[in-house]
């Protein structure tokens with residue numbers, strides 16, 4: 586378990602992490618989300634004792650990182666894949682780490698095998714591709730067989746096979762009861778990997794909840810219907826008090842109803858349907874919805890001449906408006 590209590594980090598006037606309090610629990614993959622500059626890397630660096638908090642605390646299994654003896658046996662991390670000594674072989678890089686934490690040399694070969702780098706174990710790591718460097722960083726994280734693992738953008742540079750592999754590795758490690766904490770900007774990948782999400786914006790905690798709950802609260806779900814007898818269908822829905830909105834291409838969108846009820850209704854009146862589908866937003870859409878208009882760093886296209894987006898709601902505002910009552914262990918915090 587990783588415990589953050591009032592964790593705060595200032596760089597001069599810049600508050601990178603702002604009174605962050607949350608728990609990263611064992612037995613699941615917890616995704617760490619936030620737009621560029623939200624404070625994710627700074628938070629992870631403080632967890633590993635690489636940055637000192639301005640105030641607040643972070644504990645690894647109840648202890649400060651600096652108080653852990655042989656820390657690689659408690660927490661393994663992939664933060665910067667380029668942090669390896671380029672002039673050393675993959676094997677020797679890992680051997681040095683192993684020796685500094687009293688880890689038997691046999692683990693080096695074991696983790697190189699796990700990440701698929703055995704064939705290049707004797708090659709200098711400066712010649713490694715981005716993906717190979719990423720695998721070596723993951724091997725280092727696994728070296729001490731720790732109960733807690735932290736990965737910052739682990740799929741960066743990996744090919745599709747590598748992405749599939751790291752996804753399954755994280756799920757397997759979580760199923761063994763370990764604490765897995767992972768950041769990524771790849772929402773589609775995060776949606777497939779994480780069970781739980783911690784979301785921050787401008788250094789503050791915005792959401793600490795299950796993946797399903799996050800998507801449910803931050804996205805619209807509706808039923809889409811299409812029929813060659815659209816007039817009859819519209820009349821029927823109107824008569825039944827169902828509000829349908831036309832969305833172009835002859836489709837109707839209906840909020841607050843189930844496909845089962847609408848399908849049965851159409852069936853009872855002999856109306857042919859060409860489409861009846863439940864529409865649920867993706868994690869990416871839910872994330873964009875939550876962060877709309879409040880991201881710190883926007884890109885603008887010069888070519889389309891579009892003006893910058895209007896000032897939207899602040900981070901987490903929409904989230905806070907949608908609080909029907911938290912479930913145990915799940916919560917959100919206002920900005």
Ligand SMILES: Nc1ncnc2c1ncn2[C@@H]1O[C@H](COP(=O)(O)OP(=O)(O)OP(=O)(O)O)[C@@H](O)[C@H]1O
Pocket residue numbers: 596599600601619620621622623624625626627628
């Ligand atoms: N050493 C530093 N000195 C000054 N400012 C810093 C330093 N490290 C981070 N910051 C600032 O703190 C804020 C948070 O940065 P951080 O790298 O933690 O964000 P992030 O969520 O990891 O971003 P990204 O998704 O782009 O990697 C940013 O505004 C960044 O410019």
